[in-house]
Each structure stands twice: as structure tokens, then as C-alpha cells.
Amino acid sequence: MSLDILVVDDERDIRELVAGVLQDEGYETRAAADSDAALEAISARRPSLVLLDVWLQGSRLDGLDLLDEIKRRDSSIPVLVISGHGNIDTAVAAIRRGAVDFIEKPFNADRLLLMVSRATETERLRQEVASLRAATGRDTDLTGNSGAINGVRATLKRVAGTGSRVLVMGAAGVGKEVAARLLHSWSQRAQGPFVIVSAARMTPERVEEELFGIEEGGDLVRTGLLEQAHGGTLFLDEIADMPIATQGRILRVLTDQSFTRVGGQRTVKVDVRVVSATARDLTEEIAEGRFREDLYYRLNVVPVAIPPLTERREDIPSLVEHFVAHYANERRVPTPEVANDAMVALQSYEWPGNVRQLRNVVERTIILAPGDRIGRIDVDLLPAEVLGGNGDGAGASAMMGAPLREARETFEREYLRVQIRRFSGNISRTATFIGMERSALHRKLKLLGITDSREE
Incomplete structure (x- = not known):
């Protein structure tokens, strides 16, 4: 800045x-x-x-x-x-x-x-110091080499130098703030502040004070987040949680880069780039009267959708290696290797909390790993939520009580579902990994009634 x-x-x-x-x-x-x-x-x-x-x-x-x-x-x-x-x-x-x-x-x-x-x-x-504190413990890049995440990075890089407003969309935990920080770091405002406004963490009556600042008797009492972002980027996190009245004032800021503080009459001019994020469908919020349509079109100049982790499972090994190295370094222990069956389990899990949940699982696993086993993350060290609790044991018991042919079909069905999920439904990559011809795998999937797949 x-x-x-x-x-x-x-x-x-x-x-x-x-x-x-x-x-x-x-x-x-x-x-x-x-x-x-x-x-x-x-x-x-x-x-x-x-x-x-x-x-x-x-x-x-x-x-x-x-x-x-x-x-x-x-x-x-x-x-x-x-x-x-x-x-x-x-x-x-x-x-x-x-x-x-x-x-x-x-x-x-x-x-x-x-x-x-x-x-x-x-x-x-x-x-x-403020910038370093804000970035401490946070990822600074969108880890992975899948087509989906490469596309996101390419879009961010193209728009970074333009100053256009960006709306980052995606489920909780996919990395919307990481994307916004990456956009900021690639922009001409990289030396300026990156200020986060999280409406979800503020009480409605405090949002405007935090955002616009306070004046009393013509004197400045406290600057708001907008002024603190002058010369840099203002990140409006979970914009759908912002009160409707505040949305109107934000609209003015986007229109002419000016506002008045709470309790004041003086017009304050700022130079900020606004990047916003949401996990909700804003068109539905507009239809329900909870979000201003004019604000939506002001914010949504360049939309960027961050895919959920289940749509880029091929990035999970890179993410796991990144998090394992980070937390091993934090604990001052050698970086452990991740056993193949543990990686398969991590790639097969549904990850409702996306990258944030994966990061937490890796951190927990590193912290709780016994000292004599910290050099290798085996599948039994993973938490029960990833392994399905006792589900696998119940499934094994059911197979043991079934005829051989039925048990074999049950195993094959579950095995192939896991592998297909692991490779995000890509039949060609699944066939290569399990050692089958693609056409043979197609026939096997049809026979077993499995349809959750796609071509290259």
C-alpha cells in the first residue's frame, strides 16, 4: 500500500x-x-x-x-x-x-x-505485522493440479490486474478466502492491506460501526474496516449474512467509493477493491427478499466458483502432503509418509467440510499419532469419521454370512465405488489403476448396477 x-x-x-x-x-x-x-x-x-x-x-x-x-x-x-x-x-x-x-x-x-x-x-x-498476523496459519495458494482448480487459478490471474470486482462462490471450507488472498497478492494492490469483513461474526447492530467507523461531535472516534482497507482489498466474507440496510450503504461505496461514518456527516473517500464471497445461492436470497438485486449485479462482475473437494479428488494427495508437511514442521518432527491405504481412504471420503475439514483431519492425525508411529500415517491412525466408524466391520460381518458369489459381488461393488470416487468418476483413470480394460470395466459396472461415473 x-x-x-x-x-x-x-x-x-x-x-x-x-x-x-x-x-x-x-x-x-x-x-x-x-x-x-x-x-x-x-x-x-x-x-x-x-x-x-x-x-x-x-x-x-x-x-x-x-x-x-x-x-x-x-x-x-x-x-x-x-x-x-x-x-x-x-x-x-x-x-x-x-x-x-x-x-x-x-x-x-x-x-x-x-x-x-x-x-x-x-x-x-x-x-x-497486521498482514502477517492475518496470514498466520492460513494457506496462501490453492493447492492442487486438477483441471478444476487450475481453471480457478487461471481466472484469478486474468482478473487480478484489472481491478474488477469478483464474487467467489462455493460451499463452506472450499477455500474462498484463500482465493481472495491469492487474487490480492497477484494484483497491483499486493502491498496494500487485505481487510476481512465477516458479517456472520458481527451482531447486526454492530455491522455498520465496524464497517464505516464512528464519529462523535465531528471528531473521529474509530476508523472502520473500509478506511483500514484504503489502497488495498476489502473482502466481504459471506455477504449474504449482511443486514439488508447495510447492503444499501455498501452499494453506495461500490458506486462512488465514498461513505459517511456512523454519527457523522462528513463524506469519506476511499480507494478499495471489493472482493466478496458466499456459500449461498444469492439468486434464491434475492427471490426471498433477503439480498438486494442491484448489489448482486454490482458485486458479480467476475464470478469465480470454487469446486467442492469431491469434484477434485485428484488434488487430495497434494493437499494431504502439503498439510502433513506443514503440521510436521509445526511440531518439529520429520515429515511422515502417508500409507497408500490411508490415502485411498482419504480420497474416498465425501468431505462435507471440504478442504478445511481435510486440513483439520490431517492436523488431528499428526497431533494424536503415537511417538513411535509418527514416521508413517497408516490407515488405522485416521479418525473414525473418515473410516466410516464401525460401518466397515458391519459390512464384513454381513459378507461373512453370505454365499461366496454374493459376498464377492458385494466386495467388488464397494471396491469399485471407492475407486471411482477416488478418481472423481473418471472411468479411464479408474481402469488404469485397477488394471482393467476400460470396456471391461464398463461391463462390470453395468453388471453391478454402478452408474456414478464419467468418461475422460
Whole structure:
């Protein structure tokens, strides 16, 4: 994210000169000629740094008084004081009152940029720490090489540089947030913040305060998530859970990138890219009157559907290896191998919780594995939910009480169903794995009454 610097000086030439130097280095700048304009700009959006002329002739407040007011409103805003030659005592007084440093006029561009870099170092570190905290423990890529997930990645890559709004759709646990983060990392906003708005985790009466921020008596009390996302990406997670009244205000943000804070009258302008996600069918939500149709069309510029794990079972081995390596490293143990029968079981399970559930299963298995068996994940180490509890034992008992031909058909039927699920219904790949001709497998499936399959 380009840092937002407010230049406060009563001389227009100085304001324009400083702004030009900073903009050439990628900073975003705003300017104010007096204390009232400066305070208005700060109330409109918190700057990353204030460059403040210590005198401010003709202003209601001089530079030192304005410094006091800025620190009263938000002590975390760094202020770099600009002083004229011979005003060193005043500059030192400004530092005692909270300024981070001072720079004397006249100054050269290199000196100015060095001082700005030092003054904004804390702000950059704060943003970096916030980003790292948000990403800790989260996946940063859509693991897998199936056609389905490759298609999703290709779409995200094509749209990343455009700035268009994206609606990510898919069941719970498929990786919608991962996709949104990937889109952000490939975009021109990659250095900016990635801010998540999760309406499902907020009480309806708090959604607007969290999203838009709060003003009281014309003063900024708290910035909202929209302002925090300035210059970056705002991720609206589970957008269908957002109250209908808030949906109307979000629509305005999408229309002209502006809003008013709760309790305020001032219009706040922001520059954000909006990416939204939902596990619900929004057309059904619209029909039921729970979601605004105009908002749907604003959000759904580029739709991206993340397939459930059952539609890309061939990615399960890659996902398992990725999670096993991650949690083994977290526990500081050698990465275990996964036995073939354990992998078959993992590929055959239905995964109602999708990738999130698979990740949890792998983490649980690594944590609970006995110390003398951590080097290899055998099928018996997997949780009962994956193995079907006692279902297999009951099935084996039933087969033992049946004639040989019937028991053999029961085994073949279950075996082939497992293998077909494992290869996402692909007959050619299933036939290759089990060592049968495709035509012979077709006949066997027809004989056994199995229809859950597809061609290449």
C-alpha cells in the first residue's frame, strides 16, 4: 500500500514541491494550507504521516498548537515538523510535544525522502505485522493440479490486474478466502492491506460501526474496516449474512467509493477493491427478499466458483502432503509418509467440510499419532469419521454370512465405488489403476448396477 502523507504548509509552492517529490517515490499525498483544512483532512481519513510547517502563518492554529491538537485526536499519527532556518529551538520544542523529528528549510529531495522513510517506518512495520498476523496459519495458494482448480487459478490471474470486482462462490471450507488472498497478492494492490469483513461474526447492530467507523461531535472516534482497507482489498466474507440496510450503504461505496461514518456527516473517500464471497445461492436470497438485486449485479462482475473437494479428488494427495508437511514442521518432527491405504481412504471420503475439514483431519492425525508411529500415517491412525466408524466391520460381518458369489459381488461393488470416487468418476483413470480394460470395466459396472461415473 502507498502510504498516505498529509503536507501542511501555508506556502503553495512548498506544498506542491514536497507533494511532487513524494509522489515520484510512490507515496500518496494530500495537502492543507492551514490548521482547519489539516484537521478536516485528518478527520476524513487518518494519514500515515503529517508533514507540518511549524509556523503556518495566517492559520487559526500555528504549527505547534496544531501538533497538540493532532496528538490529542490520535497520538499514533507521526508528525514530521518543517522548520525555517534559525528555528531550531522551536523544532526541538515540537519534538518534546510529540513530533518524531524535524527538517530544516531549504532541504533537498534526498534528505526529505530519508526523513519521511524514517518517520513512516513504524507505520510500515505496523501494516506488515497486521498482514502477517492475518496470514498466520492460513494457506496462501490453492493447492492442487486438477483441471478444476487450475481453471480457478487461471481466472484469478486474468482478473487480478484489472481491478474488477469478483464474487467467489462455493460451499463452506472450499477455500474462498484463500482465493481472495491469492487474487490480492497477484494484483497491483499486493502491498496494500487485505481487510476481512465477516458479517456472520458481527451482531447486526454492530455491522455498520465496524464497517464505516464512528464519529462523535465531528471528531473521529474509530476508523472502520473500509478506511483500514484504503489502497488495498476489502473482502466481504459471506455477504449474504449482511443486514439488508447495510447492503444499501455498501452499494453506495461500490458506486462512488465514498461513505459517511456512523454519527457523522462528513463524506469519506476511499480507494478499495471489493472482493466478496458466499456459500449461498444469492439468486434464491434475492427471490426471498433477503439480498438486494442491484448489489448482486454490482458485486458479480467476475464470478469465480470454487469446486467442492469431491469434484477434485485428484488434488487430495497434494493437499494431504502439503498439510502433513506443514503440521510436521509445526511440531518439529520429520515429515511422515502417508500409507497408500490411508490415502485411498482419504480420497474416498465425501468431505462435507471440504478442504478445511481435510486440513483439520490431517492436523488431528499428526497431533494424536503415537511417538513411535509418527514416521508413517497408516490407515488405522485416521479418525473414525473418515473410516466410516464401525460401518466397515458391519459390512464384513454381513459378507461373512453370505454365499461366496454374493459376498464377492458385494466386495467388488464397494471396491469399485471407492475407486471411482477416488478418481472423481473418471472411468479411464479408474481402469488404469485397477488394471482393467476400460470396456471391461464398463461391463462390470453395468453388471453391478454402478452408474456414478464419467468418461475422460
